[in-house]
Structures are given as structure tokens and as C-alpha cells.
Amino acid sequence: MTSNEANDLHVPATSALWDGTYASKDASQRSWSEDEPEASLYFIDKSHQVPSAPIIDVGGGASRLVDHLLARGYSDVTVLDISAAAIDEARRRVTDESVHWIVADVTLWTPTRSYALWHDRATFHFLTSAAGQTAYVTAATSAIDAGGHLVLATFAPSGPATCSGLAVQRWSGAELAEIFGDGFSLVETTTRDHATPWGSVQPFTWVLLERRAD
Numbered sequence: 001m002t003s004n005e006a007n008d009l010h011v012p013a014t015s016a017l018w019d020g021t022y023a024s025k026d027a028s029q030r031s032w033s034e035d036e037p038e039a040s041l042y043f044i045d046k047s048h049q050v051p052s053a054p055i056i057d058v059g060g061g062a063s064r065l066v067d068h069l070l071a072r073g074y075s076d077v078t079v080l081d082i083s084a085a086a087i088d089e090a091r092r093r094v095t096d097e098s099v100h101w102i103v104a105d106v107t108l109w110t111p112t113r114s115y116a117l118w119h120d121r122a123t124f125h126f127l128t129s130a131a132g133q134t135a136y137v138t139a140a141t142s143a144i145d146a147g148g149h150l151v152l153a154t155f156a157p158s159g160p161a162t163c164s165g166l167a168v169q170r171w172s173g174a175e176l177a178e179i180f181g182d183g184f185s186l187v188e189t190t191t192r193d194h195a196t197p198w199g200s201v202q203p204f205t206w207v208l209l210e211r212r213a214d
């Protein structure tokens with residue numbers, strides 16, 4: 001199977017690939033690891049959430065964002081990831097029983113509730129097929145409350161073309177705003193460099209989008 005086939009919609013091998021990555025590499029060996037999710041928290045602060053706001057981290061993996069959200073007093077946090085191994089790792093660290101954990105492929109997932117904030121750092125860019133991207137946009141559009149927010153980070157146009165052996169699609173802020181369409185308005189976009197644990201620099205595009213009323 002090629003990398004692109006593995007990225008296609010309805011291909012279960014993707015979860016096995018991510019499980020294998022989390023099982024075989026510790027946090028210091030994963031390019032996306034960061035101790036302080038500084039850019040995520042900057043944009044979450046910009047979206048002005050109340051402490052009871054429902055927040056979902058899509059493709060959250062074993063990220064420490066959930067720890068930071070709990071420390072800031074957010075009481076309704078959900079983490080979704082395709083990898084059960086990633087979710088298990090996060091659950092061993094985060095013992096707060098208020099957190100909701102979901103193992104699912106976001107492109108096949110039907111949200112059963114709505115969220116004031118949808119956060120995604122470095123997951124959407126793995127969707128390289130139009131079908132996968134459309135399914136993601138449909139899920140986000142249905143799950144985010146009117147007036148709610150989407151914080152999204154992907155590799156920037158000058159960023160890497162692959163991650164974890166998978167092809168990615170690189171995006172500008174204008175392109176992200178366009179694919180999320182009329183249901184969202186662009187509040188802010190920026191490019192920020194992420195330093196991997198071994199010191200490589202990866203430029204990311206960040207956007208803060210606001211869900212328009214239907």
C-alpha cells in the first residue's frame with residue numbers, strides 16, 4: 001500500500017499505522033511533540049471560551065493540550081483520535097474523570113453533540129483526498145455551535161511534505177478558510193515554526209475560524 005492509499009477514506013490500515021507509531025516511539029522521538037502547546041493556547045484564548053465550554057481536540061493523540069486545558073479550569077474536554085494506543089497513553093497520564101475519550105477516524109465519525117471549540121493541530125493535513133477533506137469539513141460544520149470556533153494547524157506551504165511516512169497536504173491560511181467555506185469566517189491566521197525534539201524547524205499555518213449562524 002502506498003502512503004496516499006493509506007490516507008484515503010475508509011482505509012483501516014491508518015489506525016494500525018498510528019498505533020504502531022505510538023507504540024514504537026516515545027514522545028521524544030515524535031516530531032510533533034511539544035511540552036507547552038503555546039500556539040494552541042494563544043488561539044484558544046483568542047476564542048474567549050467560558051470554563052464550561054465544550055472543547056474537542058481532534059487528532060489529539062497523546063498531546064498535553066488536555067492537561068493544560070484542565071489546569072486552566074475547562075471542565076468539558078473531549079479528546080478524539082484514530083489511535084487507541086495514543087488515547088491509552090493520554091489516559092494513563094490524565095486521570096481526571098471529566099475528560100471524554102473517543103477512538104475514531106474523524107472522517108467516519110458522526111458527532112453526537114456540539115462543541116464551542118474544535119481544536120486540531122497536525123491532523124487535517126493528513127487528509128489528502130477530496131473525500132476525506134469533505135468528510136472532515138462536514139463533521140466540523142455540524143459539530144461546532146453557531147458562534148463557536150475552530151483552531152486548526154497544518155504544515156505551511158514551506159513545511160515538510162510528509163510526516164510519519166505519510167504524505168500531507170500543506171495549506172496557507174487563505175486556502176484553509178476557503179475549504180471550510182461559507183459556514184466559517186476567518187478571524188486570524190499566522191505562520192509559526194515548530195521545533196521538533198531534535199531541533200528541526202517545521203513551519204505551521206494556524207487559523208482561527210468562527211462558525212457562522214446557518
Ligand SMILES: C[S@@+](CC[C@H](N)C(=O)[O-])C[C@H]1O[C@@H](n2cnc3c(N)ncnc32)[C@H](O)[C@@H]1O
Pocket residue numbers: 014018032033034058059060061062063064080081082083086104105106107120121122123126163
Ligand atoms: C502529528 S500527530 C498530532 C497529535 C496532536 N494533535 C499533537 O499536536 O500533539 C497526528 C494525530 O492525528 C491522529 N490521526 C491521524 N489521522 C486521523 C483521523 N483520520 N482521525 C482521527 N485522528 C487521526 C494520529 O493518530 C495522531 O495522533
